[in-house]
Amino acid sequence: MQKILFVCHGNICRSPMAEFVMKDMVAKAGRSGDFHIASAAVSREELGHPVYPPARAELARHGIGCAGHAAHQITRPELEEYDLICYMDASNGRYLRRLFGEDAAKCRPLLQRDVADPWYTGDFRQTYEDILEGCRRILEEN
Numbered sequence: 001m002q003k004i005l006f007v008c009h010g011n012i013c014r015s016p017m018a019e020f021v022m023k024d025m026v027a028k029a030g031r032s033g034d035f036h037i038a039s040a041a042v043s044r045e046e047l048g049h050p051v052y053p054p055a056r057a058e059l060a061r062h063g064i065g066c067a068g069h070a071a072h073q074i075t076r077p078e079l080e081e082y083d084l085i086c087y088m089d090a091s092n093g094r095y096l097r098r099l100f101g102e103d104a105a106k107c108r109p110l111l112q113r114d115v116a117d118p119w120y121t122g123d124f125r126q127t128y129e130d131i132l133e134g135c136r137r138i139l140e141e142n
Helices: 012-029 053-061 074-080 090-106 126-142
Strands: 003-007 035-041 086-087 107-109
Touching: 003 012, 003 090, 012 035, 012 053, 012 126, 053 126, 074 090, 086 090, 086 126, 090 107
Parallel strands: 003 035, 003 086, 086 107
Antiparallel strands: none
């Protein structure tokens, strides 16, 4: 079983979008049993919060639900448990290195470019498209 963790700043926009896009993608491919997929934050700012409403609305436009999500910060046991940890932008990568030092070397960006934070850009559609591209690549690789 491939264990994938998506990480962003607060775990209310990009990383849960990636979590639920990837879950939907593997379900449609008939491969749900091959994956364990989750998401987390590098910060503690949004602990316990659900998916941000505009992110939830963007997922819903594509028929993807995200009920039951509660933001949490990545932990060392998660760092050790997950096979693949994908972060959304260079800032997230720096946070991971600060939190875990050399152990963060197993973390990689979802794309070779930053996935812009829609909290600031307001462009949830573009964020969804970027996440979809990254998730497709992961599924192709696995």
